[in-house]
Amino acid sequence: MGLESRGGPAWLTTRAETFVNWARGNSLWPMAFGTACCAIELMAAMVARYDLARFGSEVVRFSPRQSDLLIVAGRISAKMMPVLETIYRQMPEPKWVIAMGACASTGGEFDTYAVIQGVDQFIPVDVYVPGCPPRPEALIEAVMRVKELIGRERLSDYRAPDGASPV
Amino acid sequence: MNQPRADSIVQHVRTKFAGALRGATVHRGELTLVVARERVLDVLAFLRDDESLRFDFPIDLAAVDYRDHPRREFPERFAVIYHLLSTATEERLRVKAPVPEDDPVCPSAVGLWSLANWTEREVFDMFGIRFDGHPDLRRILMWEEFEHHPLRKDYPLRGLGERDRYTVVRDDFPQAARSRRQEPAARSSAERGPG
Numbered sequence: 001m002g003l004e005s006r007g008g009p010a011w012l013t014t015r016a017e018t019f020v021n022w023a024r025g026n027s028l029w030p031m032a033f034g035t036a037c038c039a040i041e042l043m044a045a046m047v048a049r050y051d052l053a054r055f056g057s058e059v060v061r062f063s064p065r066q067s068d069l070l071i072v073a074g075r076i077s078a079k080m081m082p083v084l085e086t087i088y089r090q091m092p093e094p095k096w097v098i099a100m101g102a103c104a105s106t107g108g109e110f111d112t113y114a115v116i117q118g119v120d121q122f123i124p125v126d127v128y129v130p131g132c133p134p135r136p137e138a139l140i141e142a143v144m145r146v147k148e149l150i151g152r153e154r155l156s157d158y159r160a161p162d163g164a165s166p167v
Numbered sequence: 168m169n170q171p172r173a174d175s176i177v178q179h180v181r182t183k184f185a186g187a188l189r190g191a192t193v194h195r196g197e198l199t200l201v202v203a204r205e206r207v208l209d210v211l212a213f214l215r216d217d218e219s220l221r222f223d224f225p226i227d228l229a230a231v232d233y234r235d236h237p238r239r240e241f242p243e244r245f246a247v248i249y250h251l252l253s254t255a256t257e258e259r260l261r262v263k264a265p266v267p268e269d270d271p272v273c274p275s276a277v278g279l280w281s282l283a284n285w286t287e288r289e290v291f292d293m294f295g296i297r298f299d300g301h302p303d304l305r306r307i308l309m310w311e312e313f314e315h316h317p318l319r320k321d322y323p324l325r326g327l328g329e330r331d332r333y334t335v336v337r338d339d340f341p342q343a344a345r346s347r348r349q350e351p352a353a354r355s356s357a358e359r360g361p362g
């Protein structure tokens with residue numbers, strides 16, 4: 001296009017939206033909500049051997065206000081659900097949620113009085129990871145899927161409280 | 168623990184608490200005493216303090232619901248069970264205090280061992296057995312509003328709907344963005360977007 005032909009290979013034109021999505025998708029800050037065995041695989045995905053940092057998601061924030069990807073790893077008891085809900089609410093928009101493992105997705109083998117039968121009954125989940133526990137590769141695949149979802153974001157979907165569009 | 172030692176402990180307790188000792192069994196070297204709940208604190212204090220016994224460490228305090236149990240040792244539905252260890256002789260001992268269903272109360276052992284505090288709260292939470300004299304008998308595992316005692320055998324495994332009765336988070340996410348996310352996954356790299 002015009003600018004590129006005039007500025008040479010150092011120039012690239014794109015849409016603001018695409019650029020924002022590209023930046024977002026490559027700097028996801030996960031909020032790790034690990035309550036059971038799945039969290040061990042989550043840790044394995046973070047550290048050297050699988051190294052989620054290769055995809056820009058190494059900054060695990062144990063503060064929901066600084067993160068945009070909630071990874072629910074483990075079973076959630078009915079007593080823990082209010083905590084998870086609070087953390088979900090504290091995360092700034094836009095945010096994504098991964099339900100990692102059978103327990104977070106469906107309750108898994110714990111079909112009992114105390115365990116929530118899938119967190120998607122109560123908070124919106126974007127990507128489910130099957131497995132008990134899922135291997136680190138599966139979690140990485142889920143993060144790739146989240147990136148894919150981020151690619152679909154349209155800035156015009158979001159509006160300021162006064163109704164103004166960001167673009 | 169061998170049989171002669173078990174017999175001598177039983178004899179020792181029986182001479183002191185003739186009426187309170189309702190039974191004693193040795194199974195695979197494990198001695199179990201069944202004690203009337205009215206005297207269980209006296210028996211526990213004796214087991215703890217007696218020079219020749221010194222069962223001074225309460226490893227665990229639990230309960231059992233014997234409803235529908237095929238081989239019940241006593242008519243009461245519940246029993247509070249104390250597992251003791253002697254740090255002097257390294258012997259172990261189990262004490263059962265039967266508790267009837269219509270009056271599920273047992274004296275609290277917090278005065279003997281403060282370790283009993285949280286374990287008694289757990290028994291209360293799970294079985295609904297109240298502990299007389301406990302300083303702070305609240306639920307410890309289930310949330311405060313929970314109404315039942317889930318380890319009772321007549322409570323269904325899947326509960327009575329408590330796990331579904333949680334209020335759903337209002338999804339105030341922009342609807343257009345939400346539905347865009349829920350479209351089927353695009354598998355072609357052209358559709359994948361930046362990344």
Ligand code: SF4
Pocket residue numbers: 036037038039073074075100101102103104108131132133134
């Ligand atoms: S899905 Fe399996 S590994 Fe993961 S939390 Fe549940 S039981 Fe543990």
